[in-house]
Structure formats: C-alpha cells, structure tokens
Amino acid sequence: MAHPKRLEEARRLAEADPQGRIVVTTDPEPDGRPTALRTALESWGCVAPDATHHLVLQDDVVLAEGFYQHAEQAAAAAPAGEAISFYGGWEARNGAVARLAALTGATWAYTLQEHVPCQALMLPAELAREYGEFQEKHGGGWPYDVVVQRFLNERGVPVRFCTPSTVQHDALPSLAGNSYHGFRQATWFDAAVPEDVGAGDCPRFDVVPFYQYGDARCAVRRADTGTWEYLETERWLRRAGALDSALAAYEGDAIRGVREELGERIARAVWLTGYALGVVLADAAEPDRRTAAAVMETLGPGGLCEEYTAEELLAMAPAIRDLALAAMDEGRRAEHTGPVETSGPSVQLTGGDGGFGRQLAGTLGDLGLRARYGDGGTDTRAECAVHLGSGDGTGLDEALRAAHAAAAERFVYVGSAAVYRGSGPGEQTEDAVGPEAPEDALARGWWEEERRCRAWGEDASIPVQVLRIADPVGPYAPASTACVRWVDLAWTRRPLLLDSHGVHQILDHRDLADALRVVLAAPAAEAVLNVASARHGEVELAGLLADVSRRTPWEWSQQPLSPRWSMATGLIERELGWRPTAPVVEAMRALAQWYACDIHGDYDETALTATGS
Numbered sequence: 001m002a003h004p005k006r007l008e009e010a011r012r013l014a015e016a017d018p019q020g021r022i023v024v025t026t027d028p029e030p031d032g033r034p035t036a037l038r039t040a041l042e043s044w045g046c047v048a049p050d051a052t053h054h055l056v057l058q059d060d061v062v063l064a065e066g067f068y069q070h071a072e073q074a075a076a077a078a079p080a081g082e083a084i085s086f087y088g089g090w091e092a093r094n095g096a097v098a099r100l101a102a103l104t105g106a107t108w109a110y111t112l113q114e115h116v117p118c119q120a121l122m123l124p125a126e127l128a129r130e131y132g133e134f135q136e137k138h139g140g141g142w143p144y145d146v147v148v149q150r151f152l153n154e155r156g157v158p159v160r161f162c163t164p165s166t167v168q169h170d171a172l173p174s175l176a177g178n179s180y181h182g183f184r185q186a187t188w189f190d191a192a193v194p195e196d197v198g199a200g201d202c203p204r205f206d207v208v209p210f211y212q213y214g215d216a217r218c219a220v221r222r223a224d225t226g227t228w229e230y231l232e233t234e235r236w237l238r239r240a241g242a243l244d245s246a247l248a249a250y251e252g253d254a255i256r257g258v259r260e261e262l263g264e265r266i267a268r269a270v271w272l273t274g275y276a277l278g279v280v281l282a283d284a285a286e287p288d289r290r291t292a293a294a295v296m297e298t299l300g301p302g303g304l305c306e307e308y309t310a311e312e313l314l315a316m317a318p319a320i321r322d323l324a325l326a327a328m329d330e331g332r333r334a335e336h337t338g339p340v341e342t343s344g345p346s347v348q349l350t351g352g353d354g355g356f357g358r359q360l361a362g363t364l365g366d367l368g369l370r371a372r373y374g375d376g377g378t379d380t381r382a383e384c385a386v387h388l389g390s391g392d393g394t395g396l397d398e399a400l401r402a403a404h405a406a407a408a409e410r411f412v413y414v415g416s417a418a419v420y421r422g423s424g425p426g427e428q429t430e431d432a433v434g435p436e437a438p439e440d441a442l443a444r445g446w447w448e449e450e451r452r453c454r455a456w457g458e459d460a461s462i463p464v465q466v467l468r469i470a471d472p473v474g475p476y477a478p479a480s481t482a483c484v485r486w487v488d489l490a491w492t493r494r495p496l497l498l499d500s501h502g503v504h505q506i507l508d509h510r511d512l513a514d515a516l517r518v519v520l521a522a523p524a525a526e527a528v529l530n531v532a533s534a535r536h537g538e539v540e541l542a543g544l545l546a547d548v549s550r551r552t553p554w555e556w557s558q559q560p561l562s563p564r565w566s567m568a569t570g571l572i573e574r575e576l577g578w579r580p581t582a583p584v585v586e587a588m589r590a591l592a593q594w595y596a597c598d599i600h601g602d603y604d605e606t607a608l609t610a611t612g613s
Helices: 004-015 037-044 067-077 093-104 125-138 144-155 233-239 243-250 253-262 264-280 289-297 299-304 310-333 354-366 396-405 441-460 482-491 509-521 538-548 570-576 584-597
Strands: 053-057 061-063 083-085 108-110 120-124 159-162 167-169 207-212 215-221 228-232 346-351 370-373 384-388 410-416 426-428 464-469 471-473 496-498 503-508 528-531 534-537 554-556 565-567
Touching: 037 053, 037 125, 037 144, 053 125, 067 083, 067 120, 093 108, 093 159, 093 207, 093 264, 093 289, 093 299, 120 125, 125 144, 207 233, 207 264, 207 299, 215 233, 215 264, 228 233, 228 354, 228 584, 233 243, 233 264, 233 354, 243 264, 243 310, 253 264, 253 310, 264 299, 264 310, 289 299, 289 310, 299 310, 346 354, 346 396, 354 370, 354 384, 354 509, 384 396, 396 441, 410 441, 410 509, 441 464, 464 509, 471 482, 471 509, 471 584, 482 496, 482 503, 482 538, 482 584, 496 538, 503 509, 503 538, 503 565, 503 584, 509 528, 509 570, 528 570, 534 538, 538 584
Parallel strands: 083 159, 346 370, 346 384, 384 410, 410 464, 426 565, 464 528, 471 503, 496 554
Antiparallel strands: 053 120, 061 167, 083 120, 108 159, 207 215, 215 228, 503 534
C-alpha cells in the first residue's frame, strides 16, 4: 500500500519478490486528508482467488533478506485463522512484548491490545476479503491500525508477531499524520531472516514491563478476570515484594555515574523497567547476552522518541542499554519478599463502572487497604463500605443492603461535582448545596442520592460521609465527561467545539484512591468533602489532551457550554492534610492511551493453540 509520492519505494518492495506476486496499490485521493484508510480498502480488496493468505506491506519498510520465503513459511506454520505481523515497534507496548520474547528465547509472541502493527501484516485470505466491508461499516474515523484491531477482535482473531522483526521501519517522514510520534523503528530487527520459521513457542505474557513516554509502566493480566491493567512499574514491583530491593540497588555506587549522565528522571524509569524485567525473568533461563544487549539498545529510543531527535536518541542508547542490563541482572538475582499482604482496613466497593471499580480497588490495595469490588461473595464482612454513585439511583439500594450485610462501621458515598450545577461563577464550598433540592435536573439526581445515603445512615446508626469528586480522568473515565468526549473526537479526527470561558476540574483515579485512604484513616468527621486533582480553563485542558493524543481542529461556541464555577478543595486540605500528587499529564495520557488501545475488545484466548497458551 503506497502513496503516489512513494511509488518508487513501493515498486522496489514489490520487485524483491522473486515470484512477482506483489502488486502496488495507491491512495485513490492522494491530495485528501492524510490517512491510510483509503489505500487500505484497495490493498485488502485485491486478494488473489487462489491465495491462502494475503500480505499487505506499507511503503516505508525495509525487508530482511529472504523475507518473502520467510512469509510463506510463516503462513504454512502458523495455526489456522491467526493474523501474522512481521514487525514490533520500539515505541509501542508490543515492542516491549518483542523485547520480553527475545529475552526468553521465544521466536513468536501474541500481541497485547493496542493498535495492530500493520507495517507488514498477513491475514488468512478469507479474513482479508472481509476487512473492507468492516472498515466501511465500522471504521468510524479511527486510525487504520485501530480499525484493524477492532476488526480482528470482532472476529476473535489473535495476532502473533515474530522476534526478531523481519521488516524494519524506514526513516521516511510519515504521510499519515504520525510524524509527531518521533523516530520509530523495530525493537529488534535482523537483516537476515531466521532459518527456522516454525510456529514455535508463542506466549502471551502475563506481565510486560515497558518504557513509554518517559514512564516505567507494566501491563498486568488480572488473575481473577483475565482482563488487563496498565500501571506504574513501581506499583507492580511493590505488589511483587521487589520494590525495596529495586530502590536499594538503584542507590548503589556502581551506577552513580550513569545516573548523573542521564539525569534522575530517565535513569530511574530505565532502572525500574530493567529491574522489573529481571523479576519477570527470575525463573527463566539466562538470556543470551548479545540478544539482551540488542533489545536493551532500543529501550531508550522507544521510551523517549517523542521527546528527542533521532541523533539524540542514538547518542543516549548505549548508556541506557548498560543501565537496563545492570538492572535486569539485579532483578534476576535479588531475593524478594514475595507478594505483599495488605493489612489496612477492609473496604467493600460498589457501584460505578466495573472496570473503574476494579481499578480503584487495586489502587487502594497498593495503598495498603484490603479492598474488594462487588458484594464480596461468601466473604461479606468489611469495616468500610464505599459506593460510587451514578446520579440516577442505579445500584444504590443494593449498595446500602450490601453495606448492612457487611456489618460496615462507616459508609462513604462518592458523589459528583455535578451537584453544584446551576451555581454562579466562582468557587463552591461544601455548604453551597443546602437542604432544598437543586433546580438543575442532573444536580438534583446527585443531591437525592446524597440525601438517601444520609437517611440510611441515620436509621442504621452508621456515619456517612460524602466525597464530591471532580470529573475522573484516566482509564474507565465516564463517557459523559468532557475529556472523554474530546479524546473520542481527537482519535476519530473530528473538530472540538470549545467554550473559551469554560472551567473544568479533573480527578486522577490515583488521587481519588489516596483521598479515600486519608478519609478512612481518620475518624468520620466532616460530612462532605470536595476532591479534585486540578483546575483548568477549557482551552488549556483541551491543549493538554491534544498533546497526549492527536491534534484536531478547534471550533468556538458562541453559547456557554461549560461551567463557570469550580469546587473549593480547601476543607480536605485543612482538616485531613490531603493534597493531590498525581501529575495531570500522566492522567491525561492514561486516558488517551486507554481510549486508543483498550476499549476495542479482545480475542478469545481459549482459541489459542497449545503452543501459544
């Protein structure tokens, strides 16, 4: 698939096939808005009648020697019905999967959920023939690689990719509007294809440490649900009982020089990533040192490619490689205490979106509370009950019954700043909402839930506290919030309609968990507390979101669209000493990445073959 500006590059790729099977398809509207979607319809729509598989190459790749025979062998060896990619980019979550596969000696690995690596993608022919109709009906303006992800998940098709990659991303500028992602290449590319291209061992790893956007993070599969969470590597190491040893080793004299060379922000994130890889690999065979050096060479470029030029990335790469290798070795040989047992108060969480509730319970657990989401099953007792309100009464009766059954000694209702809707400009303190129901219908719904909780508490002689929270930001944020609406418009390339005088408050889910920790650690006192991470004007907040997602046109509303008021948060600061600590940009990026990668379903893992399970 090619843009007419790159016909020469595309023809060279086609001519490299000794059997002459490759055709070049071009963008039918080369002067239109930059997108790969138009060409994709042409590329997936030309499947040969006698083909068993259909391979689509993008025009900005370099092929390993012998690639086409390698692709034939891969098609013959892979389990029926699977998608095959020949590339794993260093900037992506799946680039970290490629790194982990290389360190374990696996020649193939199943992808994590994110945009499918489409630089060189092969599908079974019948599946390829179905793609075009899906894109036409369900593309919805999403980027091409996300539409492919949605298509394959809808069909229940897993994606396997080879390690090392057998295509490389060329250094040509993006014609699809992706240049802002920076210098992007494969985690590990070999210019010659491997001799053995069997189906091989193809794991889907349960824990994948990765370095992305300058942050150390982990993809972790939940044992109870099989779903995935993406959290700070520091939190995962704490859960594994390995954080203390990781930080102690980081303070050693042996790496003091490279810490000074790279700076603390980069050095610490690289160290935690490498150390976590060592913990994951502790029971595996010793990684091949040349392979380990090769995949750690690209750790820095992948984690920092949006911040530095290609020349700067390559200059830093050796120091980052050596630091990551040292951290991995420390993580492999260190003695760890094992999973940390929490000993704080027991908390029963109910209400809200299930994903958000489970995420909040996990974060509370990382803060030392024994939190569970749901009614607890047979283990029904809990010292504290926390209910995530809805504003329309959904689930509230069940939550109050569950709190009674759990013999909870206190109840915290997590409401919403929306209870202040209809207020005039300026800061609203907790006493701004009186005993009379608000006129605004949405505010009245939240007010009514607060009233019902207090009445229940009086009848049950259980103290009830209300947290009025700003719009949650991060994974599982409600679809009704401004940031989720905007990120949807950004990823699907639609303009944002903004109110230049609007005011927004947001709340990182980690700050919400920390506020709950502080509230539950103190005696039940203040009946109502306002909680927020930050306050921004609408234009400023939309700009932050654009920086971590995709820039789209802005349009200006002539009518007020957004609040002119905000919540005063001084009371929780004065009475309990709580202040937000989560960086706002991290919250916005987590939201943008969740929406781009994690809302599009997943394939059924029971369909994986025994070799890939």
